[in-house]
Amino acid sequence: MKFSPIIAGFLLGLWSVVPAMAAGGGEVRALVVSERKAELSAQLSARIERITVDQGERFDADVDLVAFDCGLERAELQKQRMELEAAREVFAANQKLKKFKSISEVELAVSAAKEKQARAGVDLAQARVSLCVIAAPFAGRVVK
Numbered sequence: 001m002k003f004s005p006i007i008a009g010f011l012l013g014l015w016s017v018v019p020a021m022a023a024g025g026g027e028v029r030a031l032v033v034s035e036r037k038a039e040l041s042a043q044l045s046a047r048i049e050r051i052t053v054d055q056g057e058r059f060d061a062d063v064d065l066v067a068f069d070c071g072l073e074r075a076e077l078q079k080q081r082m083e084l085e086a087a088r089e090v091f092a093a094n095q096k097l098k099k100f101k102s103i104s105e106v107e108l109a110v111s112a113a114k115e116k117q118a119r120a121g122v123d124l125a126q127a128r129v130s131l132c133v134i135a136a137p138f139a140g141r142v143v144k
Helices: 005-023 071-099 105-130
Strands: 048-051 064-068 133-135
Touching: 071 105
Parallel strands: none
Antiparallel strands: 048 064, 064 133
16 A cells, blocks of 8 residues: 555654553544534425434434425325326327327327426426435434
8 A cells, every 4th residue: 555755754653653652651632523424404394204313323324314294295296196197198088089180280289298297297296205305315423
């Protein structure tokens, strides 16, 4: 293993000081600083439903730390899914009508656009629901 001259000098200096202090009954003090630190915050305003870790507890990466009460967001997602289902049915019916030349190209295009719009509504509602839980970005310990 190769070290830069500065690090090698520091390690050699530390190597000679620590045993001398320990042998003389002196104390060796060190400050351990975390390499990674995160302050978590929510992207939505909601009542906290559950906090899964207490101060001083360790946690693994991707573990849910905080869950919010998102009943309204979940209801909105369900509503958007129903609107998507309805838009798909209308578009499918309009495609069948097109085979019999009973619908105009514009009406078919509008029903296709409404289906895409409903799909975007579901995606947006799912994104909001995903904000209802704060997961740990990495393994660690709660300090504050």
